[in-house]
Amino acid sequence: MGILDDIKPPQKKHRPISWSHTPELIHVEWDDKKAYAYAARALRLACPCAGCVDEWSGKRTINEAAVPADLRIAGLTESGRYALALAFSDQHATGIYSWDYLRTLMETWTR
Numbered sequence: 001m002g003i004l005d006d007i008k009p010p011q012k013k014h015r016p017i018s019w020s021h022t023p024e025l026i027h028v029e030w031d032d033k034k035a036y037a038y039a040a041r042a043l044r045l046a047c048p049c050a051g052c053v054d055e056w057s058g059k060r061t062i063n064e065a066a067v068p069a070d071l072r073i074a075g076l077t078e079s080g081r082y083a084l085a086l087a088f089s090d091q092h093a094t095g096i097y098s099w100d101y102l103r104t105l106m107e108t109w110t111r
C-alpha cells in the first residue's frame with residue numbers, strides 16, 4: 001500500500017459469504033461466487049505484520065527457509081467484521097489478515 005492507493009477511486013469491495021478452515025487451509029467463498037483455498041504456509045509467508053514486513057521499505061523480512069513445510073494454522077479468530085487473526089504452528093500469531101488483503105492475495109495468486 002502506497003500513497004497512490006489512497007487517491008485511487010474506491011473499488012467495489014468484496015466480502016466473504018462464508019469461510020471455513022482446517023489446520024492446512026482456509027477456504028473462502030466470496031460474494032461474487034469466487035472461492036479460494038488459502039494454504040497455511042502461503043498465508044504465513046504473506047503475513048502482513050510488522051515483524052514480517054519492514055515498516056519503511058515495505059520489504060518482506062521473513063526468512064522463507066525458516067518456515068516449516070508442514071506449517072499449520074493453530075488458531076483463527078475473527079477480528080471484528082473486517083479481518084481474520086491467524087496463529088500458526090511456528091508460534092507466529094501477530095498477523096491480522098483483512099478481507100481486503102485476502103482478496104488481493106487470491107487475485108495475485110490466481111493471476
Ligand SMILES: [Zn+2]
Nearest residue numbers: 047049052095
Ligand atoms: Zn508476521
